[in-house]
Amino acid sequence: MTTKKSTKKTTAPARRRTKQPAQYNASNDELVEFYEQMLLIRRFEEKAGQMYGMGLIGGFCHLYIGQEAVVVGIQTALKDGDSVITGYREHGHMIAAGSDPKAVMAELTGRSGGCSRGKGGSMHMFDPERGFYGGHGIVGAQVSLGTGLAFAAKYRKTDNVGVAYFGDGAANQGQVYESFNMARIWNLPVIYIIENNQYAMGTSVNRSSSEIELHRRGESFRIPGKQVDGMNVLEVRAAMDEAVKHCRDGNGPFILEMKTYRYRGHSMSDPAKYRSKEEVQKMRAEHDAIDQIKERILDAKILDEAGLKEIDKKVKAVVAEAATFAQECPEPALSELYTDVLA
Amino acid sequence: MAIEITMPALSPTMEKGTLAKWLVKEGDNVESGDVIAEIETDKATMEVESIDDGVVAKILVPEGTDDVPVGQLIAVLAEEGEDVADVDAAPSHAAVVPTPAQEEAEVPVKETAVSVVSVAVADPAVPEGTNMVKLTVREALRDAMAEEMRKDGDVFVMGEEVAEYQGAYKVTQGLLDEFGPERVIDTPITEHGFAGLGAGAAFAGLKPVIEFMTFNFAMQAIDHIINSAAKTRYMSGGLVQCPIVFRGPNGAASRVGAQHSQNYASWYANVPGLKVIAPYDAADSKGLLKAAILDPNPVVFLENELMYGESFEVPELDDYVLPIGKARIFREGADVTIVSYSITVGEALKAADKLAEEGISAEVIDLRTIRPLDIETVIESVKKTNRCVVAEEGWPQCSVASDVSAQLMEQAFDWLDAPVTRVNSVDVPLPYANNLEKAAVVSADDIIRAAKAVCYAE
Ligand SMILES: Cc1ncc(C[n+]2csc(CCOP(=O)(O)OP(=O)(O)O)c2C)c(N)n1
Numbered sequence: 001m002t003t004k005k006s007t008k009k010t011t012a013p014a015r016r017r018t019k020q021p022a023q024y025n026a027s028n029d030e031l032v033e034f035y036e037q038m039l040l041i042r043r044f045e046e047k048a049g050q051m052y053g054m055g056l057i058g059g060f061c062h063l064y065i066g067q068e069a070v071v072v073g074i075q076t077a078l079k080d081g082d083s084v085i086t087g088y089r090e091h092g093h094m095i096a097a098g099s100d101p102k103a104v105m106a107e108l109t110g111r112s113g114g115c116s117r118g119k120g121g122s123m124h125m126f127d128p129e130r131g132f133y134g135g136h137g138i139v140g141a142q143v144s145l146g147t148g149l150a151f152a153a154k155y156r157k158t159d160n161v162g163v164a165y166f167g168d169g170a171a172n173q174g175q176v177y178e179s180f181n182m183a184r185i186w187n188l189p190v191i192y193i194i195e196n197n198q199y200a201m202g203t204s205v206n207r208s209s210s211e212i213e214l215h216r217r218g219e220s221f222r223i224p225g226k227q228v229d230g231m232n233v234l235e236v237r238a239a240m241d242e243a244v245k246h247c248r249d250g251n252g253p254f255i256l257e258m259k260t261y262r263y264r265g266h267s268m269s270d271p272a273k274y275r276s277k278e279e280v281q282k283m284r285a286e287h288d289a290i291d292q293i294k295e296r297i298l299d300a301k302i303l304d305e306a307g308l309k310e311i312d313k314k315v316k317a318v319v320a321e322a323a324t325f326a327q328e329c330p331e332p333a334l335s336e337l338y339t340d341v342l343a
Numbered sequence: 344m345a346i347e348i349t350m351p352a353l354s355p356t357m358e359k360g361t362l363a364k365w366l367v368k369e370g371d372n373v374e375s376g377d378v379i380a381e382i383e384t385d386k387a388t389m390e391v392e393s394i395d396d397g398v399v400a401k402i403l404v405p406e407g408t409d410d411v412p413v414g415q416l417i418a419v420l421a422e423e424g425e426d427v428a429d430v431d432a433a434p435s436h437a438a439v440v441p442t443p444a445q446e447e448a449e450v451p452v453k454e455t456a457v458s459v460v461s462v463a464v465a466d467p468a469v470p471e472g473t474n475m476v477k478l479t480v481r482e483a484l485r486d487a488m489a490e491e492m493r494k495d496g497d498v499f500v501m502g503e504e505v506a507e508y509q510g511a512y513k514v515t516q517g518l519l520d521e522f523g524p525e526r527v528i529d530t531p532i533t534e535h536g537f538a539g540l541g542a543g544a545a546f547a548g549l550k551p552v553i554e555f556m557t558f559n560f561a562m563q564a565i566d567h568i569i570n571s572a573a574k575t576r577y578m579s580g581g582l583v584q585c586p587i588v589f590r591g592p593n594g595a596a597s598r599v600g601a602q603h604s605q606n607y608a609s610w611y612a613n614v615p616g617l618k619v620i621a622p623y624d625a626a627d628s629k630g631l632l633k634a635a636i637l638d639p640n641p642v643v644f645l646e647n648e649l650m651y652g653e654s655f656e657v658p659e660l661d662d663y664v665l666p667i668g669k670a671r672i673f674r675e676g677a678d679v680t681i682v683s684y685s686i687t688v689g690e691a692l693k694a695a696d697k698l699a700e701e702g703i704s705a706e707v708i709d710l711r712t713i714r715p716l717d718i719e720t721v722i723e724s725v726k727k728t729n730r731c732v733v734a735e736e737g738w739p740q741c742s743v744a745s746d747v748s749a750q751l752m753e754q755a756f757d758w759l760d761a762p763v764t765r766v767n768s769v770d771v772p773l774p775y776a777n778n779l780e781k782a783a784v785v786s787a788d789d790i791i792r793a794a795k796a797v798c799y800a801e
């Protein structure tokens with residue numbers, strides 16, 4: 001099938017994208033914290049990629065490298081009792097939710113110390129104590145499930161919100177729109193975060209979607225949507241603050257489309273032939289989320305190069321510790337095969 | 344410390360590959376993220392990125408080398424501040440072998456059959472003198488939900504037409520009046536969406552009762568029933584639970600054609616992580632639906648439209664809860680065991696009456712719960728009768744009847760005097776015409792024929 005790429009792009013302007021998008025007014029400490037968190041996710045994922053290469057991690061492994069600003073901007077806007085759910089590209093979401101990187105890495109290696117005791121793997125991680133409900137391998141499932149988590153928040157008359165992350169590919173699943181409809185008619189406090197990294201495996205948004213401005217996908221459900229530069233953590237956070245306020249004030253669902261990019265293949269076994277090296281290189285060179293915040297920290301003289309290096313070291317140590325733990329920790333006992341099927 | 348670069352695994356199945364090309368040479372500076380080599384697998388050419396900063400000290404496998412095993416050392420990087428010349432190219436460790444679990448010695452015997460065995464539980468004794476009331480199955484189901492909703496504010500009912508319309512089959516009659524629209528919720532026609540929403544609410548600890556107008560429409564939602572509700576506890580190592588009930592009419596109704604008439608019992612019964620209940624009479628409907636709502640696991644509760652209006656005696660007790668996973672001996676007999684569940688129990692009882700007239704004493708077992716399956720009760724009966732017929736209104740292949748007969752073959756072979764015989768619906772999509780439909784579903788006559796055959800009576 002041929003696609004009409006060029007016409008689509010010109011006929012679908014980003015209507016709600018303001019010229020001067022709001023930036024979160026971060027304190028110095030927060031800027032450093034954002035940097036550290038994003039760096040931790042990136043280094044963690046690089047290590048996971050390396051360990052996959054060493055045969056220590058099996059199956060599918062979807063890395064989050066490139067998209068770190070999204071999860072850090074979103075998670076830092078949440079409070080206790082809020083719920084979060086996403087798909088299989090969730091190692092970063094676990095870490096941003098505050099889960100122990102050791103348990104995340106040990107889940108990747110399928111060991112007893114993994115967050116799911118080795119029974120979930122890369123795509124199925126959970127930390128309900130921190131409001132993180134997975135880690136789901138069925139594209140789009142998390143959207144209905146996340147709407148249900150938000151339903152529970154409302155049913156219990158709390159002011160908590162539910163966050164459901166999903167990809168540009170998942171945005172074409174029917175249940176997304178079933179969920180939008182229910183969220184709107186019942187006024188559920190759910191924030192839909194579309195992580196538009198522009199590809200679903202090898203299919204670009206242009207080829208898969210009749211409306212590529214994904215923030216507009218809620219229009220026929222009367223759900224407000226906003227497009228955000230997902231490579232800029234301060235813009236992500238500012239947009240999320242607005243969405244969270246909207247929800248907590250009882251105004252129902254909100255959609256945030258995060259324009260982002262994954263640097264690596266869809267999973268470890270994807271040679272990524274559907275895009276050019278130049279395209280990837282350009283994103284890395286010009287839009288990298290970590291570089292942007294690093295520059296800001298240096299420009300504002302919050303930290304100097306040596307100060308940043310200290311953080312790098314600290315992060316590397318955390319990742320190294322996780323990697324060691326994940327290799328030294330024993331595989332689950334065979335008796336674990338039969339546990340946790342039923343309560 | 345030098346950084347060792349080994350031949351990476353680039354897919355779940357890769358064991359070796361061709362080192363097609365080096366993009367760096369000894370002495371080059373590399374940064375984390377730089378592409379250093381290209382590797383050909385059986386499927387694709389992949390780029391290998393450095394994940395560390397350093398200087399390429401040694402390249403140990405030249406480009407163009409085929410069949411390089413995963414894990415073989417291919418290059419060494421010198422770390423910042425390290426002298427390239429000092430780097431030792433000998434591998435410091437062999438490929439990492441996962442540490443085995445400590446208790447390898449006590450490997451449990453592999454249980455291929457359902458590992459969650461039903462425990463020996465008995466129905467609660469109904470105290471002598473308990474008043475019995477006549478209730479329809481419909482009323483019994485409604486009472487079960489209402490009683491549990493009164494006790495626990497986390498229980499709510501959701502589905503199409505459950506509230507204002509009072510239920511497409513009037514099972515939820517009166518619930519909206521008593522509990523209000525926050526707990527009795529009309530949904531749009533979006534089975535996939537509201538099944539997922541319900542499962543998500545259950546992750547958060549609520550106890551949803553999700554009504555499907557019929558289970559035929561739950562095919563739209565089966566992904567959430569199986570992938571989300573049934574598997575999440577296991578995949579999370581027990582961290583996330585999903586206390587939810589999916590209920591509604593299942594199986595053939597009356598002349599509604601193939602798309603509205605399927606029995607899904609064996610589909611759901613195949614899935615670990617689910618409990619599957621299919622009651623026959625009103626008392627069991629009430630006691631088991633209450634048990635399903637109280638159960639911390641996802642439960643598929645299969646009702647039958649044709650049974651909704653049937654009346655049965657139900658004990659008038661404050662809290663009549665029955666054990667899940669326990670079959671019921673409906674009628675005792677000595678010559679042949681007839682196993683059934685749901686509406687077909689009625690046919691089995693009719694068959695037993697007629698067989699008695701001909702001198703054959705049939706024991707009728709209602710499975711009530713399909714998963715976990717109470718095979719013990721069936722086996723005990725077969726030890727006595729030495730013959731078994733399994734009757735089920737549903738297709739034969741991979742059916743509940745198939746499974747019961749397989750388990751009897753494995754566990755009661757020595758007690759059988761005749762092959763276990765399945766009596767199923769005809770293996771066709773259910774037709775509309777009155778005569779064809781009747782011919783397709785299981786009748787008492789079909790059961791009688793099979794019972795006589797296994798008794799070697801003419
Ligand atoms: C229902 C379903 N269909 C197909 C797949 C296989 N699959 C896994 S990820 C994926 C692409 C999803 O892309 P997107 O939603 O954009 O998320 P991203 O991978 O970019 O984060 C596909 C097709 C699946 N897991 N589930």
Ligand SMILES: [Mg+2]
Nearest residue numbers: 167168199200
């Ligand atoms: Mg995508």
